[in-house]
Amino acid sequence: MAVKDFHIGPGKTHVLAGQVAFRVHNGGPSTHEFVVARTDLGDADLPLGPDGLSVDEDSPQIHVVTEDSELDIGESRVLVVSLPPGHYVFYCNLEGHYLGGMHASLVVS
Numbered sequence: 001m002a003v004k005d006f007h008i009g010p011g012k013t014h015v016l017a018g019q020v021a022f023r024v025h026n027g028g029p030s031t032h033e034f035v036v037a038r039t040d041l042g043d044a045d046l047p048l049g050p051d052g053l054s055v056d057e058d059s060p061q062i063h064v065v066t067e068d069s070e071l072d073i074g075e076s077r078v079l080v081v082s083l084p085p086g087h088y089v090f091y092c093n094l095e096g097h098y099l100g101g102m103h104a105s106l107v108v109s
């Protein structure tokens with residue numbers, strides 16, 4: 001998994017349910033965050049909050065599973081999450097980054 005301006009590249013788009021390890025590397029050139037949410041919506045169709053610049057994580061259509069905030073440039077982290085089957089999206093929710101294209105989908109089965 002790589003996050004960088006303005007891209008999130010999934011290593012895979014389909015994994016098996018259970019413990020899923022995300023190795024997240026911030027390729028810069030700015031600070032990013034990494035949010036995993038369960039939703040039936042497509043990764044490009046998430047509702048925006050009142051600022052119009054970031055995803056509305058209070059929306060009943062989105063269930064945030066985990067989030068790793070403020071990855072510094074060049075930093076790598078491993079996030080291990082237990083994921084039941086479903087449709088997930090990940091994105092960076094710093095102002096404007098989602099709109100810039102920092103989102104991707106993952107199917108867990």
Ligand SMILES: [Cu+2]
Nearest residue numbers: 032033092097
């Ligand atoms: Cu970002």
